[in-house]
Amino acid sequence: MSVSRRHPRRDEYERLREQGVARRRAAQQVGVNERTAKDWDWGVRKTGSSRTYPDGRRVDYNTGVTTQVPPSLTALDRELHPRFLTLAERETIADMRRVGQSLHAIGRAIGRPASTIKREIDNHASADGVYRAYAAHRAWTASRPRPKDRKLLRDGRLRDFVVARLRQRWSPQQICNALVREHPDDQEMRVSAETIYQALYVQARGALKREVATALRTGRTRRRPHRRPDQRTPRFVDNMVMISERPAEVADRAVPGHWEGDLIMGAGNASAIVTLVERTTRYVMLGHLPGGHTAEEVRDVLVDLVATLPAHLRGSLTWDQGAEMAAHKQFTVATGIPVYFCDPHSPWQRGSNENTNGLLRQYFPKGTDLSVHGPADLEHVAQELNGRPRQTLGWDNPAERLRDLLTTT
Known part of the structure; x- marks a missing residue:
């Protein structure tokens, strides 16, 4: 027979409540989520x-x-x-x-x-x-x-707004913040990110069933605990300038013009796309690799991409230890941009690029042939990503931030 164990902080929480402390403040003081505190108050197990x-x-x-x-x-x-x-x-x-x-x-x-x-x-x-x-x-x-009717079960402006943004591949958090920005005085146009997730994951049979397959970037219809990403194995070890030697101004994102790069691979590693992300603005650039991804092919695509940038946005490039960057010295000679390499098994050292590659997988799923996507397709995807509001940018989008850099410099 199993015995239900009492939460170690519940006694302290109940003591505070008996003293008349509000639920939110009592939950904060004992270090539990407000939803947990509400469950304790209402007898939910x-x-x-x-x-x-x-x-x-x-x-x-x-x-x-x-x-x-x-x-x-x-x-x-x-x-x-x-x-x-x-x-x-x-x-x-x-x-x-x-x-x-x-x-x-x-x-x-x-x-x-x-x-x-x-x-x-x-x-x-x-x-x-x-x-x-x-x-x-x-x-x-x-x-x-x-019980109350679920907000997103009811037809109306709020549901239409949420569905439209989901179809544009916005995340639930981006949607709920856009509602505040676009409807600052309309309290009816409010929904939390969790409510959207609940509509997709829990009530999907009757609420947003049609949107589930394409709305979330993972494509899953059930939640899964967050796990550490698969670790890469190093394939390039010679003549590298390591990330530890990268200037401090790059690490704190105070100065724009420093980029993180990688490849996303297609089926059987036979096709690839170059991805570049600017660390300050999160602006994305994509490079077309129609025939392969040798070091020389990657070098040439990178040279063409950075050639479109003004001089003050050509600061540095950070990459992992992939063999596709074997020609990094030639790239530096051609562009004047130094290349820094991450430590082995350290994808978080290129966190902005790793996150962007995850977003791109909604457009370019794993196990598919990436060579079918031409330069125009890549430009369309990059524009769509650069037009999305980002929490880390105060809900501005990367295109706006880059535009500000170009017009004020």
């Missing part, structure tokens, strides 16, 4: 991916399946916040009421105001005026949930 509500509903948030747990005395009398009447207290009310005790006497016996006792009896007494503890407790338990 969380087990794995499911949540069991006081009325007996159990909801699995991976599958969206709701089941009804048979009621039991244990379920009815499970641990609640002290401000709620327990089954034992209701039994005391019923017993003392039966022998004619006053509301004040009952209140003193259980440590509650007389007004609480009166409200309890008024709300849960039967038609013949008899107060029964078990019936009252069941009725109260069933009345606690206050």
Whole structure:
């Protein structure tokens, strides 16, 4: 028989609540999420991916399946916040009421105001005026949930806005921040990123089912825990200037013009696309590799890409230790741009580029032939990415940030 373990911070949280501290502040003080604090207040139990509500509903948030747990005395009398009447207290009310005790006497016996006792009896007494503890407790338990219609289940401007941005491959977080920007005075045009994820993952059968396959960059219809990305193995070790020798101005992103680069590979590593990301603006440039990705081919594409940049945006290039950069010295001679190499197994040292490559996989899925995408296709994808608002840019987009650099310098 398994024993439910009490959260180690719950006692401190309940002590704060008894002192009248607001839920959000109490949750912050003990270091738990506000949703967890709300569950404690309302008697919701969380087990794995499911949540069991006081009325007996159990909801699995991976599958969206709701089941009804048979009621039991244990379920009815499970641990609640002290401000709620327990089954034992209701039994005391019923017993003392039966022998004619006053509301004040009952209140003193259980440590509650007389007004609480009166409200309890008024709300849960039967038609013949008899107060029964078990019936009252069941009725109260069933009345606690206050279900509301899901925002994105209802047709209207909000749902249309969300669906339109999902079709443009915006993330839920980008969408909810765009709502604030575009509708600053309309509180009806508000939805959280989590609500959008819930609509896609949980209520997808009836809410946004058609958008699931293309809306999220992962293409998944079920959530998966975040895991560390697969690590690369080094393939190029000679004559490299390591990232540790890169100027400090590159690391803090204070000066624009420093780039991170990589290749995204097609089916069987037979095709590839060059990806460049500017570290300050997150501006993306894509290079076409129709025939292969040898060091000479990659060198020539990189030279052509950076040739379109003004001199003050040609600071440096950071790459991993891939063999495709064997001609890095020739690239530096042709462009004047130094190349710095990341440490082995350290993709986070090119974090902006790694993130961008993840975004690009929505357009260029793994295991597909990338040679079918011509320069015009790559330019279209780059423009779409550069037009998306980014949290790290204060919800500006990379194209706006690069435009500002070009017009103010």
